[in-house]
Amino acid sequence: MRLATRILLSLNRFFRPPVHPFNLANQGTMRYADWQFERGHLTLEHYRPFLSPEEIMKGKTVLDIGSGAGGKTLYYATLGVKKIYGVDIVPHYEEEARAMAEEKGLSDRAEFLTADATRLPFPGDFFDVIIANDVMEHVAEPEAVLREAHRVLKPGGLFFTNFPPYYHPYGAHLSDVIGIPWVHAFFSEPVLIEAYRELVRDLPDAEMRLSLRLGDPRTNSDRLTYINHMTIRRFRRIVAESPFQVAHWRLVPLRSFLRPLAALAPEFFMKAVVCILKK
Helix, strand or coil: CCHHHHHHHHHHCCCCCCCCHHHHHHCCCCCHHHHHHHCHHHHHHCCCCCCCHHHHHCCCEEEEECCCCCHHHHHHHCCCCCEEEEEECCHHHHHHHHHHHHHCCCCCCEEEEECCCCCCCCCCCCEEEEEEECCCCCCCCHHHHHHHHHHHEEEEEEEEEEECCCCCCCCCCCCCCCCCCCHHHHCCHHHHHHHHHHHHCCCCCHHHHHHHHHCCCCCCCCCCCCCCCCCHHHHHHHHHCCCCEEEEEEEEECCHHHHHHHHHCHHHHEEEEEEEEEC
């Protein structure tokens, strides 16, 4: 084990990780899908200065990219959508999402499928609204995702997205077991991976966590495939080069009292990039 990894593991003992759905599921407290459903309203609060949740969803045909276990998609379905489709690249989420839709009596309004956001199985000009919550920091080809979203949106349709930039305190997306804020600014990616492997080793869902973070945990030891290092600056460029018009853009600081620091170093002190794009 690297010396840097030993240092990280020692420091990590002093930091409690934030509440994380994987840990809640292991503790038997709450399923991932239930956690998503309970927090679904928070994903829409970002857009309230522009449109209310009901204005976004009611009577619309909606696509939720990166729907995960379907909880937030099903929350959106309760807001009066005409029809909502949830897509995710992780195969087992489709079954979990469909089961939850049955539980909540929403199968007539919500449909789930496994799909790549760069090659969506929908015709052009199909959706009124697309939402991608905590997605743009994960996809391998963000430019292609925006092009495909533009294709399947109706003229005048809106694409809603928000995500934490890479240098957010937990932008490495390892906070299920690593509680050190900005850990990825101080340690290399191979060190982060070695530490993560050690910390999840004895967990019942270790294989799932490693596969999600590393792609193939048997062969990948030096790169986190779960994130694409999306910074604010990079996303601005991607949006500027996309076929969309910007309808709304906002940066949300970590805390209101940190606004001065967020103004000086936005990559490190912003909680979320909030963007609405129009076709």
